Amino acid sequence: MVFLPEADIQMPGSADLTADLEMWRRHGVLRLKNLRLPALGRAALAAGLATTSNEASQPAVLIELVRCGLATIAGSLSGRCALVLLGLDPNTFDLAPHLLREDAAEIYGVSLERFRRQPQLQVLTAVADMILELCVAHRARVNRLAMERRHPADSRLAI
Numbered sequence: 395m396v397f398l399p400e401a402d403i404q405m406p407g408s409a410d411l412t413a414d415l416e417m418w419r420r421h422g423v424l425r426l427k428n429l430r431l432p433a434l435g436r437a438a439l440a441a442g443l444a445t446t447s448n449e450a451s452q453p454a455v456l457i458e459l460v461r462c463g464l465a466t467i468a469g470s471l472s473g474r475c476a477l478v479l480l481g482l483d484p485n486t487f488d489l490a491p492h493l494l495r496e497d498a499a500e501i502y503g504v505s506l507e508r509f510r511r512q513p514q515l516q517v518l519t520a521v522a523d524m525i526l527e528l529c530v531a532h533r534a535r536v537n538r539l540a541m542e543r544r545h546p547a548d549s550r551l552a553i
Contacts, residue, residue, distance in 0.1 A: 403436075403439050403440045403533075404436055404440070405436065405437070405440045405526065405529045405530075405533075406432075406433035406434075406436045406437050406440075406526075407433070408519065408522045408523060408526060409522075410432075410433035411433045411434065411437060411521075411522035411525055411526065412515070412518050412519050412522045413433065414431040414432070414433045414434045415434070415460075415480065415518045415521055415522060416518055417429060417431060418431065418434075418456075418460075418480055419479055419480060419491060419494075419495070419514075419518065420491055421491065422481050422490070422491045422494070423453075423457070423480060423481030423482065423487055424481070424487070424488060426453035426456060426457070427452075427453050430451075431451070431456060434456050434459060434460075434525075435447060435450040435451045435456070436450070437459060437525050437526070437528070437529055438450040438455050438456060438459045440529035440532065440533070441459060441462070441525070441528040441529045441532045442532040442535075442536070443455055443458055443459055443462075457482065459525060459528070460480060460482065460521065460525065461482060462525075462528055463521055463524035463525040463527070463528055464476055464477060464482070464521060464524065466524055466527070467520060467521075467524055471501070471502060472516065472517045472520040472521075473520075474501050475498040475501050475502050475513070475517045476498075476517050476518070476520070476521045478494055478497045478498045478501060479494055479495060479497075479498040479514070479517060479518075480494075480521070481494055495509065495510070495514070498514070498517070499513075502517075
């Protein structure tokens with residue numbers, strides 16, 4: 395995979411990612427191709443899952459980004475809720491978004507009205523934070539590889 399120069403990659407903020415995830419939740423996974431999700435696109439670039447903006451906006455790339463982010467919290471309550479809420483559970487992906495929210499509220503163990511107020515935001519914020527961790531981990535890998543490839547004459551220690 396071709397890595398973009400670090401200067402060209404701007405990591406999105408957690409609030410922007412959460413807003414994009416909320417838009418995803420409102421419209422559903424089946425309508426991703428019709429949505430503009432700029433923060434998730436930037437995160438896909440920053441995480442090394444895409445090399446161009448066009449590629450980063452593709453539903454397959456966005457789904458992979460969120461799945462990778464969810465992988466570390468998949469067994470937790472927030473992870474299970476997010477999987478259903480965002481339509482990534484293979485058993486319920488084609489349900490309407492409001493039905494997915496009902497299922498997520500049931501998994502969380504609260505009423506739909508209570509889930510809408512605070513838990514839903516907490517779940518989406520947890521996913522956004524995991525996506526940011528992916529971006530940071532990718533940046534660290536790229537920097538480590540760049541350090542390993544340095545020529546000894548490039549080192550400050552070279553005489």
